[in-house]
Amino acid sequence: MAEPHDHSHSQQDPIDIWHVRGHFATRVGFILAAVGSAVGLGNIWKFPYIMGENGGAAFLLVYLVCIAFLGLPVMLVEFVIGRAGQTSAVGSFRKLSTGTFPWWLNGLLGVFTGFLILSFYSTVAGWILFYMLHAIRGGFAEFATDEATAGAFFGNWIAGGTEPVVYQFLVMLMTGFIIYFGIEKGIERAAKLLMPLLFLMLGGLLINSLLSDGAMEGLKFMFRPDFGNLSYKAVLDALGHSFFTLSVGMGAMITYASYVNKDVHLGKTGLAVAGLDTLIALLAGITIFPIVFAYGVEPGSGPGLLFVTLPEVFARMPLGSFLGAVFFFLVFIAALTSAISILEPVVTWMVDDLNINRHIAAFVAASTVFLIGIPATLSVTSDSPLGSVLIPFPGGSLGFFDLFDKLTSVFLLPLGGLISCLFMVFAWKRASAMAELAGSTGNAGHILVAVWYRIAAFVAPLGIATILIYSVFGLVNKP
Numbered sequence: 350m351a352e353p354h355d356h357s358h359s360q361q362d363p364i365d366i367w368h369v370r371g372h373f374a375t376r377v378g379f380i381l382a383a384v385g386s387a388v389g390l391g392n393i394w395k396f397p398y399i400m401g402e403n404g405g406a407a408f409l410l411v412y413l414v415c416i417a418f419l420g421l422p423v424m425l426v427e428f429v430i431g432r433a434g435q436t437s438a439v440g441s442f443r444k445l446s447t448g449t450f451p452w453w454l455n456g457l458l459g460v461f462t463g464f465l466i467l468s469f470y471s472t473v474a475g476w477i478l479f480y481m482l483h484a485i486r487g488g489f490a491e492f493a494t495d496e497a498t499a500g501a502f503f504g505n506w507i508a509g510g511t512e513p514v515v516y517q518f519l520v521m522l523m524t525g526f527i528i529y530f531g532i533e534k535g536i537e538r539a540a541k542l543l544m545p546l547l548f549l550m551l552g553g554l555l556i557n558s559l560l561s562d563g564a565m566e567g568l569k570f571m572f573r574p575d576f577g578n579l580s581y582k583a584v585l586d587a588l589g590h591s592f593f594t595l596s597v598g599m600g601a602m603i604t605y606a607s608y609v610n611k612d613v614h615l616g617k618t619g620l621a622v623a624g625l626d627t628l629i630a631l632l633a634g635i636t637i638f639p640i641v642f643a644y645g646v647e648p649g650s651g652p653g654l655l656f657v658t659l660p661e662v663f664a665r666m667p668l669g670s671f672l673g674a675v676f677f678f679l680v681f682i683a684a685l686t687s688a689i690s691i692l693e694p695v696v697t698w699m700v701d702d703l704n705i706n707r708h709i710a711a712f713v714a715a716s717t718v719f720l721i722g723i724p725a726t727l728s729v730t731s732d733s734p735l736g737s738v739l740i741p742f743p744g745g746s747l748g749f750f751d752l753f754d755k756l757t758s759v760f761l762l763p764l765g766g767l768i769s770c771l772f773m774v775f776a777w778k779r780a781s782a783m784a785e786l787a788g789s790t791g792n793a794g795h796i797l798v799a800v801w802y803r804i805a806a807f808v809a810p811l812g813i814a815t816i817l818i819y820s821v822f823g824l825v826n827k828p
């Protein structure tokens with residue numbers, strides 16, 4: 350394993366953060382961290398269910414367009430800002446801009462967004478943890494008896510209140526713990542081993558799905574578009590999810606890129622991260638939808654989709670409880686590596702800009718997220734203790750869980766990404782941005798680098814702004 354690269358040219362003190370945060374090898378470490386951040390609950394839990402809610406294939410196409418023309422270009426903008434800045438997102442904006450315009454506020458917006466995202470992300474990661482333990486105890490066996498059991502079990506459990514909060518607490522404890530001590534070599538090694546294992550497991554489950562009765566219907570649902578069904582909400586969901594799944598719009602990628610050597614080609618890295626992320630989301634969809642149709646589950650059944658369909662399959666498989674436990678364990682690892690990347694920008698900001706000791710910062714940040722997260726966990730269904738508390742939101746009132754989810758995906762992440770693009774255009778020189786993307790060993794004059802700049806400078810901001818303006822006019826939840 351190579352040593353972490355030299356940060357001595359940086360003005361801040363990232364050596365400290367570097368050591369506390371961990372010993373990623375330069376290139377591999379960065380790619381792993383970025384993939385670990387991108388691949389998470391967004392791919393395996395959220396993507397299939399919002400695709401289900403939005404009618405399938407037509408949504409998928411819009412989503413892929415959003416990844417290519419909005420999410421990926423903005424991810425590269427964040428990479429470029431982070432590596433050039435070599436410090437927290439707030440610090441990078443401050444350091445790289447010359448005028449008086451307060452671009453650094455975008456860094457703060459990211460910190461705020463991170464708090465909100467992790468508040469509901471930790472709820473779902475808690476469900477995953479519970480399912481993993483439930484499978485280990487052999488609990489999936491009972492789902493094989495009839496199709497409704499898995500759905501009823503999940504619905505009752507998440508509405509129960511106390512237990513989900515305890516699991517959410519455990520998730521935040523682990524996330525805070527890793528941030529507190531830094532990401533040790535073991536975590537990097539574990540991620541290297543576990544991510545391929547997740548691929549393998551998904552591959553195995555996928556074959557099982559393709560052999561099921563619902564295979565044809567599932568594939569049609571995913572790949573035969575019917576644009577007549579495409580709603581405005583679907584476009585907005587696709588935009589929001591392309592940001593969420595690539596971890597873009599809140600400074601996570603700025604923070605990670607601040608630890609990268611100059612000789613890394615950020616463009617190539619970004620392509621690899623976005624490609625892998627999309628592949629995992631597609632595999633998850635191809636695994637889940639055939640089962641959905643085979644067992645007559647409603648594809649638009651929302652956040653519970655993963656928790657109802659897969660345990661059902663595991664219940665019927667030989668060694669199902671064991672495989673179920675392994676699968677949910679891998680998903681949990683994917684969730685944890687993403688959770689770390691959501692909390693890290695918050696902690697980095699506290700350390701770099703507020704001069705708070707990292708250990709205290711990790712404790713304060715994780716505890717705050719846990720406290721804000723409790724209402725999210727207690728509001729997931731109308732039967733939940735806070736299920737009837739609704740907050741006004743454009744297009745219709747929402748409970749806390751949905752509010753945090755929608756507010757961040759549909760408004761805050763796209764807004765943060767938009768401002769980063771504008772920052773690159775107005776506060777920075779085009780040549781510097783292109784050179785930063787290619788790195789010291791890449792070709793800054795390459796046509797693809799120029800194409801990226803144009804997309805990030807014109808197409809993405811215009812696209813995001815148009816969609817956001819529509820959202821502000823209250824169309825978020827309208828069909």
Ligand code: PFF
Pocket residue numbers: 386387388389390391392466592593594595596597599600601602687688690691
């Ligand atoms: N990309 C993660 C996922 O798909 O699960 C979620 C996420 C991580 C969102 C980091 C935002 C972020 F900054």
